[in-house]
Amino acid sequence: MGETGIRLDLTGQTAIVTGASSGIGAGIARLFGRAGANVVINYRSSEDGARETLRAIEDAGGTGRIVQADVSQEGDVKRLFEEACDAFGTVHVLIANAGLQRDAPAHEMSLADWKTVLDVNLTGQFLCAREAIRLFRARGPVPEVCPALGKIVCISSVHQFIPWSGRVNYAASKGGLLLMMQSLAQEYAGEKIRINAIAPGAIKTAINRSSWDDPAEREKLLDLIPYGRIGESEDVARAALWLASDASDYVTGETLVVDGGMALYPGFREGG
Numbered sequence: 001m002g003e004t005g006i007r008l009d010l011t012g013q014t015a016i017v018t019g020a021s022s023g024i025g026a027g028i029a030r031l032f033g034r035a036g037a038n039v040v041i042n043y044r045s046s047e048d049g050a051r052e053t054l055r056a057i058e059d060a061g062g063t064g065r066i067v068q069a070d071v072s073q074e075g076d077v078k079r080l081f082e083e084a085c086d087a088f089g090t091v092h093v094l095i096a097n098a099g100l101q102r103d104a105p106a107h108e109m110s111l112a113d114w115k116t117v118l119d120v121n122l123t124g125q126f127l128c129a130r131e132a133i134r135l136f137r138a139r140g141p142v143p144e145v146c147p148a149l150g151k152i153v154c155i156s157s158v159h160q161f162i163p164w165s166g167r168v169n170y171a172a173s174k175g176g177l178l179l180m181m182q183s184l185a186q187e188y189a190g191e192k193i194r195i196n197a198i199a200p201g202a203i204k205t206a207i208n209r210s211s212w213d214d215p216a217e218r219e220k221l222l223d224l225i226p227y228g229r230i231g232e233s234e235d236v237a238r239a240a241l242w243l244a245s246d247a248s249d250y251v252t253g254e255t256l257v258v259d260g261g262m263a264l265y266p267g268f269r270e271g272g
């Protein structure tokens with residue numbers, strides 16, 4: 001608790017971060033570790049990446065536990081929460097971050113690529129949110145730890161509202177997340193479960209390497225970002241910390257856009 005009385009730390013709380021072996025998830029896990037949370041580092045296939053995230057947390061004096069699970073599999077998600085509870089007793093925060101892309105022009109997109117993206121990005125977040133809600137309700141309130149019964153942050157994208165050609169599966173999954181998040185927030189606000197989303201713009205991670213690795217592609221991308229730089233995982237992590245902390249206790253059903261102005265129709269900067 002600082003002089004302002006606003007708690008922007010997570011001391012005594014446990015947070016599950018899905019897809020925390022790289023990119024935005026790793027950035028959130030590291031910052032949450034520094035903010036005092038017990039961090040459950042979920043990964044699907046990159047055990048090395050998960051170990052690196054854990055090492056960074058422990059080097060900074062924090063505590064974490066690695067749990068392998070595929071968020072699109074119901075049984076894996078159940079086990080993820082069970083192992084988190086075995087390690088730390090309970091869970092206060094879910095960061096539903098795991099996601100992927102399988103890009104193709106719509107007329108060439110396979111049903112398998114459509115389904116994979118929907119299964120991970122949308123169904124995976126639903127399965128994790130459902131498990132978190134079940135756990136929060138079964139445990140009941142712990143007001144001395146945090147005023148909410150529990151908190152969920154869905155990592156969405158500016159493509160929850162900006163159409164994206166060549167990525168109809170991805171845009172549909174993120175558009176679906178918006179109403180999933182809002183509907184869940186409406187359904188559980190009365191029980192003091194806060195559910196919000198973050199819509200990142202372009203953040204430098206493995207998912208979009210081709211758009212920032214190549215100088216010509218980077219210039220094209222920067223043209224879409226009024227703030228003049230590509231985002232870092234830490235930019236999203238700081239927003240996630242605010243949404244997970246008690247500082248945002250009266251906020252639910254909202255999307256925090258973290259995009260350097262990308263969603264401000266930058267094409268109209270010169271008057272359209």
Ligand code: NAD
Nearest residue numbers: 019022023024044070071097098099157200202203205207
């Ligand atoms: P990333 O590829 O580094 O991270 C995605 C993580 O999700 C990886 O660690 C991956 O292993 C994991 N994952 C994928 N499928 C999984 C599954 N079935 N179960 C568990 N984990 C799984 O890319 P990132 O940019 O850090 O992406 C994180 C989230 O941020 C995604 O939801 C993505 O859509 C979103 N996002 C990223 C950007 C960006 O510009 N990087 C912009 C908007 C939204």
